[in-house]
Amino acid sequence: MANATSPVAAEGLGFTGNLTLAESISQWPAAIWSNRDFLLLEVRIVGTAMACIYVSSQAALRRPPSARLPKKKKGKHGKKSDESSEDEYVQGLLLSDAIMFPILAGMVLVGLYYLIKWLEDPAILNKILGVYFSVMSLASMGKLFSDGLQLLFSMVFPEVWRAHDGSLFYFDNHKRSQYRISESGEHVYEAAVQSPLPGDYLSRMKQPGLSASLWVFRLIMQEQWKVNFTFLPFVEESFHVKFLDIFGVVLAVLANIFYHTTKSVMLSNIMGYAFSYAGIIMMSPTTFTTGSCVLFGLFFYDIYMVFYTPYMVTVATKLDVPIKLVFEGGKKASMLGLGDIVVPGMFVGLCLRFDHFLYYHRQKKQVPIDLKTTEENSGQLVTSTQTQPMVVRPDYVNPKSQWGNWFWTTRLGAFLSQNTNATTPELKAGNFPKTYFNAAMIGYLLGMMVTLMMLLVFKHAQPALLYLVPGVVFAVWIVGLFRGELHEMWIYTEDGSLDKEDVVVEVDGDGNVINKVEDNPKKKDVDTKAIEKTGSDKKAEEKDISVVEDEDPTPTTVFAFTIEAPASLSRRKTRRASQPTE
Secondary structure, three states: OOOOOOOEEOOOOOOOOOOOHHHHHHOHHHHHHHOHHHHHHHHHHHHHHHHHHHHHHHHOOOOOOOOEOOOOOEOOOOOEOOOHHHHOOOOEOOOOHHHHHHHHHHHHHHHHHHHHHHHOOOHHHHHHHHHHHHHHHHHHHHHHHHHHHHHHHHHHOOOEEEOOOOOEEEEEOOOOEEEEEOOOOOEEEOOOOOOOOOOOOHHHOOOHHHHHHHHHHHHHHHOEEEEEEEEOOOEEEEEEEEHHHHHHHHHHHHHHHHHHHHOOHHHHHHHHHHHHHHHHHHOEOOOHHHHHHHHHHHHHHHHHHHHOOOHHHHHHHHOOOOOEEEEEEOOEEEEEEOHHHHHHHHHHHHHHHHHHHHHHHOOOEEEEEEEEEEEEEOOEEEEEEEEEEEEEOOEOOOOOOOHHHHHHHOOOOOOOOHHHHOOOHHHHHHOOOOHHHHHHHHHHHHHHHHHHHHHHHHOOOEOOHHHHHHHHHHHHHHHHHHHOOHHHHHHOOOOOOOOOOOEEEEEOOOOOEEEEEEEOHHHHHHHHHHHHHHHHHHHHHHHHHHHHOOOOOOOOOOEEEEEEOOHHHHHHHHHHHHOOOO
């Protein structure tokens, strides 16, 4: 956190000194024109920072507690769909972090400052920190590159596309064909549309050999590969990855090698961008209260370190490591600390997930359910039935990784229309209202603009969080105040406590919930059966153990590393081998 809130810096903005505020404001037009090169740099920095926050917030979306995870369904080949990515929660911040963050950041920053002064030449420190950040950036860059490759892949190989006549065509990888859905819901395959590419022309490509290779390539990139790694007695892991994930890690390693070889500013910015991207995805303020306290704690820390000490500016300018974004143009240069992206960015991501939560929360329904109770009356068991409403959450639809589908199903000139985008359930789920997210983004933009104005006026490095934190936090809370949703903001949390089963409730005459009756009775039945099954399985395991003890011990694997191809590719290879040779 040493440079988590590095200031925006610039030199030589063309103002004359010892001017009052009114006189300085009167010189703004001339100063802006004379410093147009610098302002273009700042536009690039602001655009890059906002793009990083926007993309990272979208990537940080996950199933909100107001939606339930759909039941796993077996696909066409008997394989259950993988929904684990839709139900991921990250470790959230606590209120104590609002105090610890500035303290830890200050300790690291002061330590680096005096270490630089003691070394006199920070070249050795730059090399050590360069190696450290390079190793630490491998996972972040791998994530950034794999997601970027997935975006490019979806643009070339979408899951659905719209023809000129308005028909929607879907891809079937296993049948190597495209189909459209009729009014009756049937899949209609067309012989003329056999290519794995979208578009009225490319979908009718008449090159069977090339089409077959593209179908295989499409299937390889979309299917998940299983990686098994065993190193007993320490590690025994098994996980699924996509080919693009592996390729992203390879690109991250190559980028690190080139960075150490060339010390390229562009590669340094990419590494910094990757840190910010991963940081916003992984860090969650948990609640709006915690997020606001953390941001204002770093707000005061940033002001003190920039205006009242030489620590921040010295460390930010002396260290040549990917802890800031640096843009150069002509004789001007400007930089923005990664903390000025990550710290407000994680709060902006929380706002988007809150919008997502409200979208599903408003879709909750009350479904009548019959509750049976058995009582003993005059020595006889009497069963009575009572109908009570149950609050049922809607099923979750994952809106992520839909950029290619959105592009190929949206007509030219109608990109801003949500109705034209809502062609599939996933695209419809991605069109939820983003009120608080938009407010936070506007607050961030206004904060950056004020930061640039202060640079032009005072010709001194500015703590960007001084303007970003009030802009983002106040914009969100004010919107909540005017919408009457402060209570929802206050109780919203991402610690998992809101993720509860559907419950039976009591309602008044207007249908409002007045009391919670009991948890979902279906869940109790399932839990009882699970307990009984666990007990029987345990007894069976004890019997098996007693038998195994009398047999010869099985050899233990000490080290193993295997990669299993997708089952669909294995089946395709088997079918080809079974075909008779002419």
